[in-house]
Amino acid sequence: MINLNEKEQQLVKYLQESIPLVERPFALISEEIGMTEESILQKVKEWLSSGIIRRFCGVVNHQRVGKVVNAMSIWAVPPEKIEEVASRLSARPEVSHCYERKCPNNWQYNLFAMIHGSSEYECRQVVEAVAHQTGINDYQLLFTVKEFKKTSLKII
Amino acid sequence: MSSRPFLELAQALEINEDEVIERVRALKQSGILRRIGAVFSPEKMGMVSTLIALKIPDPTQLEQVAEEINKYPEVTHNYQRNHSYNLWFTLVAHSRERLREIISEVKRIKSVEDLLEFPALRTFKIDARFMVPHL
Numbered sequence: 108m109i110n111l112n113e114k115e116q117q118l119v120k121y122l123q124e125s126i127p128l129v130e131r132p133f134a135l136i137s138e139e140i141g142m143t144e145e146s147i148l149q150k151v152k153e154w155l156s157s158g159i160i161r162r163f164c165g166v167v168n169h170q171r172v173g174k175v176v177n178a179m180s181i182w183a184v185p186p187e188k189i190e191e192v193a194s195r196l197s198a199r200p201e202v203s204h205c206y207e208r209k210c211p212n213n214w215q216y217n218l219f220a221m222i223h224g225s226s227e228y229e230c231r232q233v234v235e236a237v238a239h240q241t242g243i244n245d246y247q248l249l250f251t252v253k254e255f256k257k258t259s260l261k262i263i
Numbered sequence: 264m265s266s267r268p269f270l271e272l273a274q275a276l277e278i279n280e281d282e283v284i285e286r287v288r289a290l291k292q293s294g295i296l297r298r299i300g301a302v303f304s305p306e307k308m309g310m311v312s313t314l315i316a317l318k319i320p321d322p323t324q325l326e327q328v329a330e331e332i333n334k335y336p337e338v339t340h341n342y343q344r345n346h347s348y349n350l351w352f353t354l355v356a357h358s359r360e361r362l363r364e365i366i367s368e369v370k371r372i373k374s375v376e377d378l379l380e381f382p383a384l385r386t387f388k389i390d391a392r393f394m395v396p397h398l
Binding site (some may be wrong): 108109119121122123124125126128129130131132133134144145148151152154155157158159160161162163164165166167168171172179189193194196197202203204205206207208209210211214219220247249250251252253254255256257258259260261262 | 265280
């Protein structure tokens with residue numbers, strides 16, 4: 108873990124939850140943790156530019172906006188085609204995450220892409236289109252049967 | 264970053280600040296908006312993560328295994344999927360040692376026949392922005 112002083116740790120705790128819905132949310136946080144509003148904004152800007160904070164944003168519940176079906180698509184892609192297939196997948200708005208992963212023995216699927224759609228049909232259409240574009244036909248779609256946990260990361 | 268983020272949004276939307284705050288509050292209350300805040304990068308914070316798949320041949324045991332897995336605060340996502348490896352979860356921990364420790368504990372759960380680990384080698388896309396249809 109990177110080193111954070113006590114005030115920075117407090118700040119992380121607030122920022123990883125939700126900012127207060129008031130006119131000056133950071134001023135309210137500053138009262139709680141004893142950092143000035145200005146230094147909080149400065150710190151957040153610093154963390155944004157160094158990538159410690161990836162984004163500062165509203166996080167939407169997929170299901171509640173009609174993205175009720177989610178599937179993990181897994182692809183067996185030869186090394187020289189990984190970038191092409193990954194960029195085709197990443198270009199699709201239905202794909203939220205795309206990773207190349209290290210595979211155990213006897214597991215040929217090395218590219219993983221999470222797909223969110225309004226139906227299984229919509230998810231299938233996405234992967235069929237990418238398979239057609241790239242010529243990679245060895246893939247599987249693992250639909251979510253049940254969501255047991257989905258939380259945002261708690262650093263502290 | 265602004266000290267008055269809702270005012271900036273209000274100006275962009277040409278409505279007043281109070282109304283923005285009110286609407287955001289309503290979206291949050293109804294569960295459409297989970298939160299407004301920072302998305303931290305676990306890697307940049309020095310944390311380590313991985314994806315794990317479990318094979319649980321007896322379907323009646325799956326729920327109980329899932330509950331045991333959920334007890335770890337390091338587990339951020341945990342899903343049953345339609346595959347012989349039927350439980351998939353992500354782990355984010357403060358150290359590699361802690362990851363190893365959790366993995367070896369999970370391997371010892373009786374109904375777990377096999378465990379596969381898929382650490383990420385390259386990230387191509389993260390954090391989708393969805394087009395939100397009219398609700």
